[in-house]
Amino acid sequence: xxxxxxxxxxxxxxxxxxxxxxDPMVGAVIAIDGEVIATAYxxxxxxxxxxxxxxxxxxxxxxxxxxxxxxxxxxTLEPCTRHVRRKPGESCTDRLVxxxxxxVVIGMLDPNQxxxxxxxxxxxxxxxxxxxxxxxxxxxxxxxxxSFIQAQLNPGISITYPADGAEFCGTDLDLKxxxxxxx
Numbered sequence: 001x002x003x004x005x006x007x008x009x010x011x012x013x014x015x016x017x018x019x020x021x022x023d024p025m026v027g028a029v030i031a032i033d034g035e036v037i038a039t040a041y042x043x044x045x046x047x048x049x050x051x052x053x054x055x056x057x058x059x060x061x062x063x064x065x066x067x068x069x070x071x072x073x074x075x076t077l078e079p080c081t082r083h084v085r086r087k088p089g090e091s092c093t094d095r096l097v098x099x100x101x102x103x104v105v106i107g108m109l110d111p112n113q114x115x116x117x118x119x120x121x122x123x124x125x126x127x128x129x130x131x132x133x134x135x136x137x138x139x140x141x142x143x144x145x146x147s148f149i150q151a152q153l154n155p156g157i158s159i160t161y162p163a164d165g166a167e168f169c170g171t172d173l174d175l176k177x178x179x180x181x182x183x
Contacts, residue, residue, distance in 0.1 A: 001034050007105065007133050009036065010074040011140060013055075016041045022151035024110075025144055028055035029074040030063055030101075037071070038062040054080060056092035060099055068101045076107035076133075076141045081122060083114035093119045096128065103129040107141040111152035 001009065006029055014027030019042065026042035040058035047053060056079050063071075079092035089098075096104060104123055110116050123130050132138065142149065 001031065001036065003105075004134075004137075006031050006034070006036070006072070006074050007107070007137055009039070010076050010107065011137065011144075013039045013041050014076045014141070014144065017043055019043065019148070021147045024077050024148040026055040026075065026077045028059040028076070030059050030068070030071055031074070032066075032068075032071045037066060054092050057095055060095050064099075068099045071101050072103040072105060073101050074105045074107075077145070078106050078108070078110040078115055078117075078119040079104070079123070080110070081115050081118040083118060084112060091119075093122045096123060097126040101128060103131065105131045105133060107133040108138050108145070111149050113152075 010027045010029045012027070013029060014025050016027070017025040019025045024042060028038075028040050029036060030038040038059040040055045040062065042055045043052040044055070044058050045053045055077075056073065056075055059073070073096060075092075079096060081093050082088060082091045085091045088094075106120070110119065120130050133141070
């Protein structure tokens with residue numbers, strides 16, 4: 001597959017997301033020399049707490065035995081950073097750096113101010129080549145993520161509680177760190 005076909009595939013994979021209003025739809029494709037070795041979308045898998053997993057994390061877990069130095073990761077949204085994750089090293093940007101991918105092609109920057117531009121900078125600092133989808137494909141991604149973009153541009157406080165019978169997977173320490181990081 002060529003570069004444009006791989007970007008379009010990432011958008012197609014993104015369409016499989018069943019995102020709640022205000023959540024992003026994200027697709028990821030990992031390819032080496034034009035051959036697809038993994039695809040994933042946000043919410044394809046969940047962690048032990050039932051939280052949906054990010055597309056890049058899921059795709060990388062499918063190719064953990066590969067040497068990714070020649071791989072290109074096509075992702076429709078800028079990979080998350082430590083600024084929005086509970087634990088150090090858990091962000092998609094950190095995972096991409098650890099896996100030593102050669103290149104990351106991003107559909108749109110994340111409008112979340114905890115991420116916006118920081119993912120790109122971290123990848124570049126690690127020596128990973130970063131490129132962006134062309135304008136027309138980026139606009140297609142933006143249209144499909146309009147409710148997420150609007151939610152990020154008009155933030156409000158939302159307090160959520162676990163469902164009846166569910167347990168909170170975090171700790172008081174996680175809450176203190178999240179509060180400190182938000183300031």
